[in-house]
Amino acid sequence: MSTGKPKPVVALYGLTCCAGCQLEILNLEDDLLDILGHINLVQFRMGSSATHPGPYDVCFVEGSVTNEAELTRLKELRENSKILVAMGACATTGGVNAIRNGRNIEEFKQSVYGDASHVNTFPQILPLKSHVKIDYELQGCPISGQEFVEFLTALLTGAEPREKNYAVCVECRMKENVCLMKEGELCLGPITRAGCGALCPSLGFPCEGCWGPVPQANVESEIDMFSQKGASFDLVVRKFRMFNASAEEFMKQLKRRLNIEWL
Amino acid sequence: MALAKFDIHHIARVEGHGDLFVELKEGKEPRVEMRITEGTRLFEAFLRDHGHNEVSHIMSRICGICSHSHAIAALRAVEAAMQIEPHLQTHQLRKLQLIGDNLASHALHINFLALPDYVGARNVIEMLPKYQEEVQRALRLKKLANDLMELIGGRHTHALCAVVGGYTHVPTSSQLQSMRKRLQEAIPDAEAQIELMGMFAEPKLVRRSQYLAVKHAKDYPLYEGDLVTDKGLRVPESEYTSLIKERNVPYAHAKFSEVEGKPFVVGSLGRLNVAKDQLSDNAKRMTKKVGLKLPSYDIFQMNLGQAIEYLHYLDQSIEIIDDLLTQNLHADIVDYKTRSGSGAVAVEAPRGVLVHEYRFNARGRVLAADVITPTAMNYSNIEADVRSLSPVLQELSKDEAELRLNMLIRAYDPCISCSVHFVRTA
Ligand code: SF4
Ligand code: SF4
Ligand code: SF4
Numbered sequence: 001m002s003t004g005k006p007k008p009v010v011a012l013y014g015l016t017c018c019a020g021c022q023l024e025i026l027n028l029e030d031d032l033l034d035i036l037g038h039i040n041l042v043q044f045r046m047g048s049s050a051t052h053p054g055p056y057d058v059c060f061v062e063g064s065v066t067n068e069a070e071l072t073r074l075k076e077l078r079e080n081s082k083i084l085v086a087m088g089a090c091a092t093t094g095g096v097n098a099i100r101n102g103r104n105i106e107e108f109k110q111s112v113y114g115d116a117s118h119v120n121t122f123p124q125i126l127p128l129k130s131h132v133k134i135d136y137e138l139q140g141c142p143i144s145g146q147e148f149v150e151f152l153t154a155l156l157t158g159a160e161p162r163e164k165n166y167a168v169c170v171e172c173r174m175k176e177n178v179c180l181m182k183e184g185e186l187c188l189g190p191i192t193r194a195g196c197g198a199l200c201p202s203l204g205f206p207c208e209g210c211w212g213p214v215p216q217a218n219v220e221s222e223i224d225m226f227s228q229k230g231a232s233f234d235l236v237v238r239k240f241r242m243f244n245a246s247a248e249e250f251m252k253q254l255k256r257r258l259n260i261e262w263l
Numbered sequence: 264m265a266l267a268k269f270d271i272h273h274i275a276r277v278e279g280h281g282d283l284f285v286e287l288k289e290g291k292e293p294r295v296e297m298r299i300t301e302g303t304r305l306f307e308a309f310l311r312d313h314g315h316n317e318v319s320h321i322m323s324r325i326c327g328i329c330s331h332s333h334a335i336a337a338l339r340a341v342e343a344a345m346q347i348e349p350h351l352q353t354h355q356l357r358k359l360q361l362i363g364d365n366l367a368s369h370a371l372h373i374n375f376l377a378l379p380d381y382v383g384a385r386n387v388i389e390m391l392p393k394y395q396e397e398v399q400r401a402l403r404l405k406k407l408a409n410d411l412m413e414l415i416g417g418r419h420t421h422a423l424c425a426v427v428g429g430y431t432h433v434p435t436s437s438q439l440q441s442m443r444k445r446l447q448e449a450i451p452d453a454e455a456q457i458e459l460m461g462m463f464a465e466p467k468l469v470r471r472s473q474y475l476a477v478k479h480a481k482d483y484p485l486y487e488g489d490l491v492t493d494k495g496l497r498v499p500e501s502e503y504t505s506l507i508k509e510r511n512v513p514y515a516h517a518k519f520s521e522v523e524g525k526p527f528v529v530g531s532l533g534r535l536n537v538a539k540d541q542l543s544d545n546a547k548r549m550t551k552k553v554g555l556k557l558p559s560y561d562i563f564q565m566n567l568g569q570a571i572e573y574l575h576y577l578d579q580s581i582e583i584i585d586d587l588l589t590q591n592l593h594a595d596i597v598d599y600k601t602r603s604g605s606g607a608v609a610v611e612a613p614r615g616v617l618v619h620e621y622r623f624n625a626r627g628r629v630l631a632a633d634v635i636t637p638t639a640m641n642y643s644n645i646e647a648d649v650r651s652l653s654p655v656l657q658e659l660s661k662d663e664a665e666l667r668l669n670m671l672i673r674a675y676d677p678c679i680s681c682s683v684h685f686v687r688t689a
Pocket of ligand 3: 140141168196197200201206207208209210
């Protein structure tokens, strides 16, 4: 990384989420001090009481927009940032926050709060890119620290960050894993974007799709494969919706193939 | 007329979004409100209809900082509901995951969230020039904990190979051996961390409250047991509703809790005040060395308490690994039949007692869910502490008073995302 230029002003923000993606950055113990030497990290509520109104060169946002206040905040961040990066499943595909989509939100609120008149929350959770222009996305639930470092390094050196446009299966085969689909499991690896290094299948657990859809995902053939393995209609829907209920590439095809109105 | 007003927006260096509102009035009870503004996530509602084997991965996403605690509480509750009995190996691996969660969170909180206040910095970066060695040590202690969680759970945040009835993957003996070596080698670091936190006797806030932990006959609070208070109340974990009463407050998206109508404390002081005799010898020795008298009713000692626990949990994890090394470890999931039923359990998350309860139908689908998080349990006590601090606040300058309030809240290590709106579903 070159250090001749002034350090870029970087901010980290969290909307509604579990903060796991910010934590993944804090967890880069080995690289953390080095990274901090190359950027000017001005806003990091989880780790610092210092605040900075912007403008920012790069702003990373984790979490979902769940109410008006958060929407306003996101729009301000967009205006104040040269580069805005959506970070994690909550911000890119809705993550688990979007499981509520298409369901009866009033009933949901009531079941949780009893009298829910003071609870103000959007019925639909959308990816951040549906609200404002997003320059880059980092996927995963949580993101991969390594991908974050690669991404930042590219930005700092003026290179275009590389997108992985292939599926988890590719990484899985490179690791010479036994395919879990052949063992009867329901794995979303064939239609999920690579980046995690096929983490789950390498540890005996089928992919749940947290990196979101790979470009040109063949959703129909995945649904057929699941059905052939005896998966119920419900189970297929739940598998697709766990991290991707707001990922249009999946939901459109799922809706068409299974003829589901509410999706 | 108001004597003073504090309106602290978005308390920093805590997890999640919350504000504190305090109004001191002449001759009147001060008005204190912990306003929890974190957006709503509706976990208990959208969890319904999910399969019993999907619960732990979804509930893990309640919180990144204590994801293993949520996942393991969920797994234990599912198993309690369906009368599934996993093997010893599974319980021990889960204890290691929980210990990893506690170690990582304690290292983060002590050094990155609490410590800056004590040395007059706004964050760990500002501490660097003067406290290079302390920061490096903190990073080592944090990394060790992350590596432990990754080794057992497959990833440091949101573990993936712990499933209902067992594990899809287990570490090899040689991996466990090298982890054991690293845990052993970290003991001097853990001791130094205790000595560092032992130096900060000020500020103090001594107020006798009630203290609650998950007490087990053999082990220091962690994985299972009864809910026990320092005043001698005891109920089985499955009967938590008979002890902990929740109530709604109009200004927060979280429920507040009380025991016998009064606030109570969970977290490191909860555990230490209820189970100090179960600490490891090392931890007992260091407690004495820094002069911490237990039970302690000074809430600011939560920070030192976590440092002592870091050492205790190191010792405990070494014991567990020694035991695991005598067994023939293999990926192991017990057979079970899906059935209807309900199960409620309590574990010790880093911030204290964490309760999960689920009810399932015969197909193993979720009918209802209830979670009470440690931060939500502490809110009522935080407000009581702030009220008792009000005479002191009037003597301090505005900036000092705000710093003191922030430090008080940070001593609880609150995890606000966790605490938001977990209440029983109808
Ligand atoms: S994407 Fe996952 S890890 Fe990241 S903030 Fe959202 S829930 Fe947490
Ligand atoms: S296990 Fe999953 S990710 Fe791996 S090759 Fe098979 S389908 Fe693809
Ligand atoms: S294998 Fe799938 S579910 Fe697992 S981390 Fe990778 S993308 Fe996420």
